[in-house]
Amino acid sequence: MTDPDSTSPAPDPQQPADPQPTDPGRREVLRQGALLTATALGLGGGLTLLTRRPAPAEPAPDPQTAAGRVIRPTGPYDTQEAMTGYRDMTTYNNFYELGLGKDDPARHAGALPTRPWTVVVDGEVKKPVTLDIDTLQSWFPLEDRIYRMRCVEGWSMVMPWFGFPLAALLRRLEPTGAARYVQFTAINAPDKLPGQRPWVLEWPYTEGLRLDEALHPLTLLAVGLEGRSLPAQNGAPLRLVVPWKYGFKGIKAIVRMTLTRTQPQTTWALAAPDEYGFYANVNPAVPHPRWSQATEQRIGESGRRPTLPFNGYGEQVAGLYSGLDLRRNF
Ligand code: MTE
Numbered sequence: 266m267t268d269p270d271s272t273s274p275a276p277d278p279q280q281p282a283d284p285q286p287t288d289p290g291r292r293e294v295l296r297q298g299a300l301l302t303a304t305a306l307g308l309g310g311g312l313t314l315l316t317r318r319p320a321p322a323e324p325a326p327d328p329q330t331a332a333g334r335v336i337r338p339t340g341p342y343d344t345q346e347a348m349t350g351y352r353d354m355t356t357y358n359n360f361y362e363l364g365l366g367k368d369d370p371a372r373h374a375g376a377l378p379t380r381p382w383t384v385v386v387d388g389e390v391k392k393p394v395t396l397d398i399d400t401l402q403s404w405f406p407l408e409d410r411i412y413r414m415r416c417v418e419g420w421s422m423v424m425p426w427f428g429f430p431l432a433a434l435l436r437r438l439e440p441t442g443a444a445r446y447v448q449f450t451a452i453n454a455p456d457k458l459p460g461q462r463p464w465v466l467e468w469p470y471t472e473g474l475r476l477d478e479a480l481h482p483l484t485l486l487a488v489g490l491e492g493r494s495l496p497a498q499n500g501a502p503l504r505l506v507v508p509w510k511y512g513f514k515g516i517k518a519i520v521r522m523t524l525t526r527t528q529p530q531t532t533w534a535l536a537a538p539d540e541y542g543f544y545a546n547v548n549p550a551v552p553h554p555r556w557s558q559a560t561e562q563r564i565g566e567s568g569r570r571p572t573l574p575f576n577g578y579g580e581q582v583a584g585l586y587s588g589l590d591l592r593r594n595f
Pocket of ligand 1 (some may be wrong): 354360416417511
């Protein structure tokens with residue numbers, strides 16, 4: 266991830282294919298090189314690309330998400346702020362499995378097969394399940410949630426998600442008394458996903474939450490965006506949304522959720538532990554080692570606006586972290 270104000274060149278789509286690393290030394294060299302590539306070309310390099318995006322492919326209408334439905338902030342968790350335009354939300358993306366450039370996920374969206382799709386929930390849970398995505402989403406009433414989204418790179422959007430609280434799923438499956446965390450795993454399909462062919466990050470992409478964070482009513486599993494099916498570039502068919510954390514916690518294309526006793530490994534913390542922590546709570550007082558987090562560029566606006574602690578959700582979530590040093594646990 267680079268300085269968000271920098272004017273990085275457009276990503277080179279010709280990433281060299283990398284042989285599988287064999288020894289730890291070589292692996293470390295590759296990791297550093299890959300991270301340089303990922304950070305120099307990917308996250309953070311994209312604000313300059315806003316003018317050169319492809320027209321988004323219109324996602325197939327979904328009976329549950331009538332296309333064109335007008336979304337209004339009516340729920341207790343909805344922000345009243347102006348929503349980001351659909352085109353911006355669906356053509357300015359981070360989804361490294363589909364490429365490093367901001368416009369790559371929309372261009373390569375067709376490479377991600379989102380049906381059939383199986384989701385596994387296992388580990389420290391009394392009723393583990395393996396089920397198909399349509400069954401999973403039929404279990405719960407789906408609701409709109411208009412949330413702020415703040416990327417660690419320094420840009421933000423307001424996105425109207427459609428989905429169900431992760432807590433509803435976890436409670437139904439009954440975590441055991443030993444469960445402390447949830448690990449999320451994304452699709453691993455290097456034969457299909459162009460971004461997984463070069464060794465850019467440790468695949469599959471993984472993320473994690475503490476169980477109390479996962480059970481918080483703001484934490485959502487999204488299956489739609491702005492009243493339509495979730496586009497592939499935004500993480501179809503199932504994607505995590507945790508609005509008080511930096512956007513990289515919002516893992517896309519989830520295939521597995523495992524309840525664990527110990528803190529799970531997460532992709533970005535593994536790639537650059539000094540830069541990306543497990544918690545990743547939005548915090549204007551703790552700069553990224555290479556740039557400030559005090560302000561953000563709201564996509565579609567000119568100028569930068571102040572970033573709010575916990576992305577403006579402090580009233581709801583600050584209590585989860587009482588007694589925790591948020592500088593050390595960044
Ligand atoms: N999930 C997967 N599987 N792969 C990714 O590369 N990128 C993350 C997150 N989820 C990513 C991912 C990052 S860095 C951000 S900022 C958000 O997705 C971007 O979400 P959006 O493109 O829907 O705005």
